[in-house]
Amino acid sequence: MVGFFIASVEQGLVYAIMALGVYLTFRILDFPDLTVDGSFPLGAAVAAKMITDGYSPLAATLVPLLCGACAGIITGILHTKGRITGLLAGILTMTALYSINLRIMGRPNIPLLREETVITQFSSSIPQPFANILLFSFSVVLIVLFLDWFLYTEIGMALRATGDNPYMIRSLGVNTDAMKILGLAISNAFVSLSGALVAQHQGFADAQMGIGMIIAGLASVIIGEVVCGAKSIPFATAAVVVGSVIYRLAIALALLVGFRSSDLKLITALLVIIALTTPRVKSILNINRAKSTS
């Protein structure tokens, strides 16, 4: 039972980095970015390839940040300069990345079981599972602090306004195209970093590991908002991390009660649907109640 709990917290933390990226595009920029399903395995692929090729695990964890940023920039350029709708721009990059990821890895799957990773390096001095939790918490806190700082800077505020009211911020002299590209770059950098850490954590990179990632990220963001609220940026970013951990616990619980791992995507989708439609259902019920009493 304790093991089950710890494993979920570990996963919740490492996937929280991805969810924070989704939060930045989905909530701050108001941009539904599907690039995530491609940039997550991109990070894993680059990390796995670099580790098996003998690069230092730290480099193999940080280079994916740049790769992910590039993926985000491409989606951003397709959307702003190519005038492709946001959803389609993300799908195009994601689809292209599937081939690119296979090219990077040279095969559909790279195992990392006997390789040296940031995790094996870290756990040589600290016993497991503390090493994992410490390493992932450290990364998550770093990302959260970065966002909490960045979103209150002049550029960060312009980025928030771009998602909130593009007409207004353009009339105040901000290039909204540049802001969208910047936001997508940062977001996908985090997503790729998360992919790189997940690959090292689970011991392999796989071309298929990005499927449904955007929905898992969304689920974390929404669960966080429901549980913690989103009064201000620091609240909202912390809520995403909490949401990610709760989401992983819920998934582990679903497995524990007998669902198959192949059912998980369906469960996740249902979770997001319920969370997104609850306000609507509530308002319909309220209207009906008002009608029946009047």
Place this chain on the structure above:
Amino acid sequence: MLVIKNVTKIFNKNTVNQKTALNNVSLTLEEGDFVTVIGSNGAGKSTLLNVIAGVYSIDSGSIKLNENEISMLPEHKRASFIGRVFQDPMKGTAPSMTVEENLALAMARGKRRGLRWGISKKDRKLFKEKLEALGLGLEKQLTNKVELLSGGQRQAMTVLMATLVKPKLLLLDEHTAALDPKTAKKIVELTNRIVKENNLTTLMVTHNMEQALTMGNKLIMLHEGQIILELDENQKRNMTVMDLIEEFEKVRGEKFVEDRVVLAN
């Protein structure tokens, strides 16, 4: 100051929906001019403001501000020296950001935005003073989200934001049309005061003839993409709404039919 020369704007060129919104329009504003723009629906009033602001590119002609050609600059670059207030009070402010954050965004207009904190202590003091001058109690709501404010409060904020960094040109696009009469009157007073205090060169579109005659020092009337009437300060002073309608009918040789303009106040 602002020199618009032979500007033509055609929408949906070479399609069945082709429409000439501005037809060879020329207009000159001197430093400190406050020009009101009237005309019926579809006359090209908003298009005129939008081509100056860079929302639409022009098909031919030139737009010069202080001798510099600006018609090729993108909207966000022109925004560094042009202040704008829209008709929709929701359009000028970021709803999920706080009052002080909105003002800080306006404060950075025309400057390079970097990684400094978005709001400094000095800014906050200035915001408080400026908001106090509005007399709407907004100085006590610095950290409230703008979505909690009323339409009138938001429009007052937008006027303040458009002029917080003194613009070379202020564009007002029917900025009181969506407000109730009492609030509209307040915004008109506020606009007059801010324009006068800063000696701003201003172009204001309005549907309201009364407003067009009482505000500003010049008046132009647009019809079907052309300026059909231009009044200077002296001509304007002696005009009544009825004279204006008569003038319109004389120029156009047709009956003036728009209740909204006559009845609005």
